[in-house]
Amino acid sequence: MILRINLSNGKISDENLDPQVKKEFLGGRGLGTKIIYDEVDPKVDPLSENNKLVFAVGPLTGTAAPTSGRFEVVSKSPLTGAICDSNCGGQMAPQIKWQGYDAIIIEGKSKSPVYVWVKDKKGEIRDASNLWGNDVEETTKKLVEETDKRAQVACIGPAGERLVKFACIMNDEHRAAGRGGLGAVMGSKNLKALVVQGTGPTAVANKEKFMEVVKHCLMTIDKNPLTKDALKIFGTNALVSIINEVGIFPTHNYQFGHFDEADGICGPKYIERIFVKPYACFGCPIGCGRMTRVDGEVGGGPEFETVWAFGATCGVSRLEDIAKANYACNRLGMDTISMGSTIACAMELSKKGYIKEKINFGDSAKMLELTKLTGLKEGFGNELAEGSKRLAEKYGHPEIAMQVKGMEMPAYDPRGAQGHGLGYATSSRGACHLRAYMIGPEVLGVPALIDRFKAEGKVKIVKLFQDVSAAVDSLSLCRFTSFALTVDEYAALLSAATGVDYSSKEFIKVGERVWNLERLFNMKAGYGKKDDTVPRRILDEPLKEGNSRGRVLELGKMLPDYYKARGWDSEGAPTKEKLSELGL
């Protein structure tokens, strides 16, 4: 079932979801992509009335399946102009599913600020004038008070209202649908929040079989050293020392691959200095989230990516300052990766004298000030709010922006992990570590350790990871499960929950279908082979120090074979045969 809400005319309607679409795209990212592909002109201005926003959950959402509490938001991104799905944890997803909805489509634009309240399978558009200008924390508290204390809120902060290009959508105050600026899409529609409340649990087709598979999955997650120990004890910040040690921890805006002060922001130091307690999203046996305290203020995060974005890449090694910048992003509603990376870009522009502002690497006070100015779009924050690509282009030095397709690169320098770099270059939503997490095999040895410096032999593994990731996102499960679970377990969970028999290969095929549909949308939006690349620095400037020194990304060795492996032509366009095979 789909709930469609038109903010222009106030019309709210329930629609049946075509069973064939459900079978072929599952839910979450797949379903959201299908809806956006069918209903949104790829050339539309992402911040116009004609763009749409889909909140989608998956067939396992709200069940006993581990990590079944995630939802996807899909739209055309104002940061990249490409299709973008942003995945969010917290507690909200089951509330949508428990009312029988697979997706909520938001379309049109309200004349004044509103929020949408969904309860008992009924949607309602309510005035949010009194909330406009409130930060995420205030908004969440007021909406819970105004609706129901059990309600869950996904809202934007001042950054979304002001159309910051990397504004995000926040749930449970500190969990984010972070990447791609979908908070700005909400802001452009004058939609302050989506508030939902449902009653569970989600019914499954074959309960006995389903619980048997769930039990096996929980056991497997409990056995895996990453999900059982590292993520539980340190959270995602367990990665700082590992990634720094192998020399792919981008430092000072990717000028270096090793951060000399990483011991100040590593996992053990995090526990000693700022940790308060772990946080688990709905249905999660891992609990990688961190609650922290700095100067009496308790907040969510920072997670690994944020520790990097406000740490190494900005040259900051004081965890307290990193946490404060994270808290500011949570309240303002901004993606910490893009924010930190854009500030780092400004720092390098400043250092090289390309801008007149004095912004030094390591100046944490300035970093915090700029974060706040960006969220409010004041002063130089107005320019940062456009993201690093537009910022660097404005000053005539696009090479300084560490981005792919307009989205800032995350915390792994691909010069020391060739497969991961191919993943960045070909990612459908711009630079993204989650589209093909090749750090698994290339660094962490999951599922098996492979030579991270070799370009040869990586293409098919990247393709498999991309397809499986798209399929897991379409289940709306957390990607961390894939450290422990394999496609066999995902297919078994899906089959038992839906009563439709999916083989592992069919499950992977769902992901491939989603990946190709995203490609088709992006090609119509103007993207193509020329955009399947990474910044010049990554291709031409070898790392100078650390355990990946001397390396560049050998993208040219991999890209043609990647297109072939995908069944695309030499320009990166899906062939008719491939589309036919996928039923597209």
Added chain:
Amino acid sequence: MVTPMERIPQADRKTKELDLSPEDIAGMVDHTQLSPYKATKQIKELCDEAKAYNFYCVCVHPFWTKFCANELKGTDIVIATVAGFPLGQSTTEIKAKEARKAVEDGATEVDMVMNVSAFKDKNYDLVKDDIRAVVEASNGCPVKVILETGFMTYEEITQASLLVKEARAHFVKSSTGFGPMGATIPHIWLMREAVGEGYGVKASGGINDFKDALRMIAAGANRLGTSAGVKIIDSYTWARYTDWDVEEIPCRLCPSRKANFDKMPKGTFQYYKMKCVDCPFREFNRFYE
């Protein structure tokens, strides 16, 4: 003549030719828990996993033998325990007593540690007597002899393997997991060359994923000692859905790279490092990892 180092890329390539099911691999795994602090819950889980994955064997400290025998009653799963572990420096009488008690408690295989000091003294009779005593005390149960290959040169590994066979033990085994290095392709290959086909060669230590497991089998192992059995079998699923043919540089798999100045005899350390001087793969040697 092919050198032990040259066996590394050979074995790595040979993994592609192996046609093994997850069940085949599970049937070679000694599912091992020799940590000094694991409690009843973890040992029970070890047994449960062995049953769920149909591993060949569980390998535990002597203290847990009775417990495992009870947990695995009615199954075909073998129970192995250790003697003279992990340093091999106990007297022969004590090792034999450990083995006898283990068998009484329900062990059906015994993994003993060779007396490396006596071997270094070239007191080969003592080494063999030490092994024979355990073999006799084990009352017909297969005995695996751990060489702790990280303490030995290539030539010593060959010599030690021959002694194990002469002493009528049943397996030659590479490492305890507590020594300077785990199983490596050249070491396993040398062990297999020494004892010949049809004899037991157990690779143990540092086998963390399915690629490691396949390399050890390609090098000549017919038994794998690992605490990562569940991960190996689960992750082997991924091999069904795409090629994982990323060839490793030989150095990452070479004992010369793993040689550790602080943990092994200085002469042995130097022996391994000097192998790099004439290595045909020296150009691959990189600074990382």
